[in-house]
Amino acid sequence: MTAEDQPIEERAERVPQRVIGTPATDSPMLGAPETPEAEYVPPEGVKPADERQARRAERKVVLCFGITSLSVVAFVYFYVTFQVGSTQATGLSNFALGLSLMVAVLTLAIGIVLWARQIMPKYTLTQDRHPMLSEEEDREAVAEYFVQGANESGFVRRKVLRRALLPAAAALGVVPIVLLRDLDNTKTAAANTPDRLRHTVWGEKTKEGKPPRLIIEGSGRPIRAADFNTPGGLLSVVPEGHEHDLDALAKATVILINLRPEEIKSGTNQNWMHNGIVAYSKICTHVGCPAALYEQNTHHILCPCHQSTFDATDGARVVFGPAARALPQLPITVDAEGYLIAKGDFAVPVGPSFWERGDAEAKANTQGGGS
Amino acid sequence: MTELKTVPSRISRSAGFLDARLGGAPFLRRNMRKIFPDHWSFLIGEIALYSFVILLLTGTFLTFWFKPSMAHVAYDGPYGPLHGVMMSEAYASSLELSFEVRGGLLVRQMHHWAALLFVASMMAHMLRVFFTGAYRKPRELNWIIGVLLLTLALAEGLTGYSLPDDLLSGAGLRVTEGVVISLPVIGTYLRFFIFGGEYPGDDVIARFYSVHILLIPAILLALVTAHLVLMWRQKHTQMDGKGKTNRNVVGAPFYPMFMAKAGAFFLFTLAVVVGLATFAQINPIWLYGPYTPADISAGSQPDFYLAFLEGALRIMPAWEINLFGTSEIGTVPLSVIIPALLPLGIILVGLILYPFAERWITGDRREHHIAERPRNNPHRTSIGMSAIAFYGVLWLFGANDELSAFLHVSLNLTTYAGRVMIITMPVLAYIVTYRMCLGLQRRDADMISHGVESGVIKRLPSGEFIEVHAPLTEDADAHIRGKEAIPQLPPGANGEGVPAKAMRGLIGGLRGRMSTAYGGEKIPINGANGHNGHNGHNGQGDHAAVTSGDDDHALGR
Ligand code: HEM
Numbered sequence: 046m047t048a049e050d051q052p053i054e055e056r057a058e059r060v061p062q063r064v065i066g067t068p069a070t071d072s073p074m075l076g077a078p079e080t081p082e083a084e085y086v087p088p089e090g091v092k093p094a095d096e097r098q099a100r101r102a103e104r105k106v107v108l109c110f111g112i113t114s115l116s117v118v119a120f121v122y123f124y125v126t127f128q129v130g131s132t133q134a135t136g137l138s139n140f141a142l143g144l145s146l147m148v149a150v151l152t153l154a155i156g157i158v159l160w161a162r163q164i165m166p167k168y169t170l171t172q173d174r175h176p177m178l179s180e181e182e183d184r185e186a187v188a189e190y191f192v193q194g195a196n197e198s199g200f201v202r203r204k205v206l207r208r209a210l211l212p213a214a215a216a217l218g219v220v221p222i223v224l225l226r227d228l229d230n231t232k233t234a235a236a237n238t239p240d241r242l243r244h245t246v247w248g249e250k251t252k253e254g255k256p257p258r259l260i261i262e263g264s265g266r267p268i269r270a271a272d273f274n275t276p277g278g279l280l281s282v283v284p285e286g287h288e289h290d291l292d293a294l295a296k297a298t299v300i301l302i303n304l305r306p307e308e309i310k311s312g313t314n315q316n317w318m319h320n321g322i323v324a325y326s327k328i329c330t331h332v333g334c335p336a337a338l339y340e341q342n343t344h345h346i347l348c349p350c351h352q353s354t355f356d357a358t359d360g361a362r363v364v365f366g367p368a369a370r371a372l373p374q375l376p377i378t379v380d381a382e383g384y385l386i387a388k389g390d391f392a393v394p395v396g397p398s399f400w401e402r403g404d405a406e407a408k409a410n411t412q413g414g415g416s
Numbered sequence: 417m418t419e420l421k422t423v424p425s426r427i428s429r430s431a432g433f434l435d436a437r438l439g440g441a442p443f444l445r446r447n448m449r450k451i452f453p454d455h456w457s458f459l460i461g462e463i464a465l466y467s468f469v470i471l472l473l474t475g476t477f478l479t480f481w482f483k484p485s486m487a488h489v490a491y492d493g494p495y496g497p498l499h500g501v502m503m504s505e506a507y508a509s510s511l512e513l514s515f516e517v518r519g520g521l522l523v524r525q526m527h528h529w530a531a532l533l534f535v536a537s538m539m540a541h542m543l544r545v546f547f548t549g550a551y552r553k554p555r556e557l558n559w560i561i562g563v564l565l566l567t568l569a570l571a572e573g574l575t576g577y578s579l580p581d582d583l584l585s586g587a588g589l590r591v592t593e594g595v596v597i598s599l600p601v602i603g604t605y606l607r608f609f610i611f612g613g614e615y616p617g618d619d620v621i622a623r624f625y626s627v628h629i630l631l632i633p634a635i636l637l638a639l640v641t642a643h644l645v646l647m648w649r650q651k652h653t654q655m656d657g658k659g660k661t662n663r664n665v666v667g668a669p670f671y672p673m674f675m676a677k678a679g680a681f682f683l684f685t686l687a688v689v690v691g692l693a694t695f696a697q698i699n700p701i702w703l704y705g706p707y708t709p710a711d712i713s714a715g716s717q718p719d720f721y722l723a724f725l726e727g728a729l730r731i732m733p734a735w736e737i738n739l740f741g742t743s744e745i746g747t748v749p750l751s752v753i754i755p756a757l758l759p760l761g762i763i764l765v766g767l768i769l770y771p772f773a774e775r776w777i778t779g780d781r782r783e784h785h786i787a788e789r790p791r792n793n794p795h796r797t798s799i800g801m802s803a804i805a806f807y808g809v810l811w812l813f814g815a816n817d818e819l820s821a822f823l824h825v826s827l828n829l830t831t832y833a834g835r836v837m838i839i840t841m842p843v844l845a846y847i848v849t850y851r852m853c854l855g856l857q858r859r860d861a862d863m864i865s866h867g868v869e870s871g872v873i874k875r876l877p878s879g880e881f882i883e884v885h886a887p888l889t890e891d892a893d894a895h896i897r898g899k900e901a902i903p904q905l906p907p908g909a910n911g912e913g914v915p916a917k918a919m920r921g922l923i924g925g926l927r928g929r930m931s932t933a934y935g936g937e938k939i940p941i942n943g944a945n946g947h948n949g950h951n952g953h954n955g956q957g958d959h960a961a962v963t964s965g966d967d968d969h970a971l972g973r
Pocket residue numbers: 468471472474475476478479482509510513524527528531532534569572573576577578579580628629633636698699
């Protein structure tokens with residue numbers, strides 16, 4: 046008798062005690078107690094694999110599993126001996142670890158497949174399917190319980206209760222939504238949120254109170270108009286004081302292009318240029334990738350994301366692709382030392398369109414866009 | 417050692433211990449020898465399951481080093497080219513994982529490869545289920561769970577891809593932002609909420625991190641479990657063949673055969689993922705540099721499963737409307753909204769509704785457990801191929817720049833071609849597939865009536881040469897004869913007689929006409945088991961469904 050044979054506790058007075066010495070009624074979960082005489086006979090229809098073939102397969106499987114163990118040893122060895130660091134060292138370590146691990150896993154898999162295919166008996170069984178639908182009797186019982194429970198709860202008869210509960214539950218649902226309000230850490234009032242998309246740091250002044258200079262991206266140096274004098278050239282520039290401010294750069298990055306005067310078309314605002322140098326927002330008006338490519342011959346600015354193409358000579362209007370609007374032009378001029386500076390912010394919002402953008406161009410024009 | 421005669425006492429004792437606490441024997445008795453039908457196409461779903469397991473394991477390893485922070489640090493690790501460069505901690509820790517943790521690069525690459533394999537195998541699995549009609553009653557719920565799994569996997573991939581914060585992942589993040597901000601009315605606010613203010617802000621990586629390692633995996637795990645439980649309960653579908661009917665399951669028992677094979681198959685999947693991580697470099701983030709919104713690496717492309725969205729964005733014409741003509745409100749950038757939402761919407765909603773639409777059109781309310789051969793339901797197969805063509809064109813044009821470079825044509829031309837193909841290719845795919853299905857059905861009918869070509873040429877006394885045809889094997893014969901007429905609504909909808917109630921009115925009439933077109937037997941097989949009638953409810957032969965149409969008022973429907 047094992048410890049697991051005890052039945053559910055029953056109050057002593059109600060159950061007759063088992064007479065000491067009689068066997069317990071339960072048996073262990075798996076099978077009858079051991080009876081060493083019985084021979085194992087496979088059930089009918091199950092033919093064990095041919096013994097000679099099984100022997101051969103067995104050797105192959107053992108070989109596979111042996112390789113698995115050796116590969117794991119190799120893996121540990123490689124882990125200890127190969128250090129990482131440089132690209133080469135890391136590559137070597139990656140190769141050694143990966144190869145040994147792959148071989149280990151693969152041979153284990155092959156071994157098991159051989160085992161299943163060539164040693165286990167192969168046969169098919171057939172089992173019946175039954176409709177998923179439950180028996181009529183069960184369904185009826187459930188329906189009955191449902192009706193009884195619904196009536197007991199009074200949910201149907203007491204309309205007031207029901208009508209009070211539903212709004213209460215819905216009201217609680219508001220809590221998580223309210224709690225998520227501060228996901229916007231800046232806590233800008235809802236009405237002002239869209240306004241933050243309309244401005245960039247180009248409209249601000251530097252610490253010295255001057256208009257920001259155009260800084261060559263990556264170098265940190267401002268640029269003199271006189272130094273950017275090769276027509277066909279392209280520069281990526283960022284606002285002074287915000288060279289590493291990603292939030293600012295996401296809106297304010299600009300491309301500078303030098304054009305020959307005779308190439309410039311009417312779409313370009315000449316008042317906002319300086320000596321053939323024109324500045325456009327680098328943030329694509331489609332979905333905001335940096336429009337970073339420039340074809341000198343055609344003066345096309347190309348966005349690598351979805352290939353919107355803009356004509357640099359004509360106010361960066363769209364000549365092809367999914368972008369719907371021109372890249373906004375930044376008004377620029379030079380300061381006393383000849384460095385390029387921004388004359389003010391973009392007249393229209395940069396980057397992708399948004400619901401509140403509206404016809405910003407019309408608004409800019411009525412406010413005297415040529416400032 | 418000889419065979420076991422009884423359960424060894426150690427096992428029996430601990431099993432007894434558990435049984436006394438769980439009472440599991442009836443469950444095991446029913447399930448240890450559960451039958452699993454065998455077919456190579458049933459393995460695809462398993463690959464998806466195993467890659468998910470691999471993702472959980474490798475992903476957990478990555479979390480031990482990865483720092484989901486956008487705080488700026490100067491790089492001082494061993495990778496020379498980036499020395500002293502300012503970058504986010506997220507990027508720095510991804511570099512650390514790659515260059516300073518032994519095996520870190522291997523696991524990172526395994527994680528990424530497993531992610532690709534996960535989504536790819538889910539898609540393939542879904543196609544298998546679709547083309548064999550395995551989503552039909554009673555499996556519609558599992559089909560919907562499957563669609564949710566695929567959707568969540570796309571979101572999981574998107575958030576994971578953004579975590580390392582390299583220049584390439586940043587490009588994906590930027591496009592995500594551009595799409596969010598373009599949504600009418602809520603877009604602007606949503607964008608501020610997701611990014612915690614300005615883009616890119618300091619929060620998005622940490623937020624994507626909890627979504628990527630906690631929220632979505634937890635839901636995925638729950639849904640995967642539900643998916644498997646349902647599959648287990650409803651039993652697997654099987655291919656048609658000798659002795660297989662809608663009322664039985666034929667195959668190998670779970671213990672030991674299926675268990676051994678499944679274990680081996682997990683290991684094979686793992687070996688493939690390790691092999692790819694060893695020999696095929698993926699996402700070498702150190703080459704891209706840290707993210708800055710001012711720069712982009714040329715040829716930026718998302719992982720393959722999001723490329724169809726990219727393609728849609730690329731071939732879309734530049735449409736934008738200003739609803740009210742004011743300068744304050746009402747901008748609707750169709751050039752972003754349509755490609756971002758429409759293809760995904762069409763595919764996902766179409767997938768979810770298909771089982772119910774088909775049921776509505778055919779009026780077929782029976783249970784199905786035999787996998788239908790794609791050719792035997794030509795309209796379904798054509799619709800599926802049409803959807804693949806739609807997806808495929810979008811996917812292809814996600815690389816329209818490389819396509820035009822490869823074909824030496826201008827980008828404009830490629831893009832125009834894409835706009836034309838997105839309409840024409842699905843139609844073409846439909847027509848071609850439909851013809852092919854009928855052709856294959858005809859060949860089946862021939863094989864049944866004349867047998868297969870044996871390759872033996874015989875000369876008749878008349879001097880004529882003929883090829884001897886051999887009869888089909890029993891199993892092949894049963895496989896072909898398993899074909900069943902697709903049910904149709906009772907006639908009268910557009911013929912003579914009073915239309916049935918459901919078939920009146922505009923919608924009813926349309927339903928009737930669709931039913932006539934969709935259902936029926938296009939190419940009858942001679943001497944098939946009485947399936948050549950046009951009435952779906954008379955299939956009382958070998959493949960009679962489990963229940964007839966009268967379970968309409970069932971509780972659990
Ligand atoms: C279930 C589906 C999952 C998918 C499709 C997926 C996808 C991805 C992808 C594409 C990446 C970028 C990999 C790269 O750097 O090359 C990634 C990164 C990451 N994932 Fe997952 N992932 C999944 C599950 C998980 C889970 C369950 C965890 C954690 C428990 C996890 C943790 C991470 C971490 C920490 C990273 C950043 C590591 C780094 O790039 O260095 N992922 N994931």
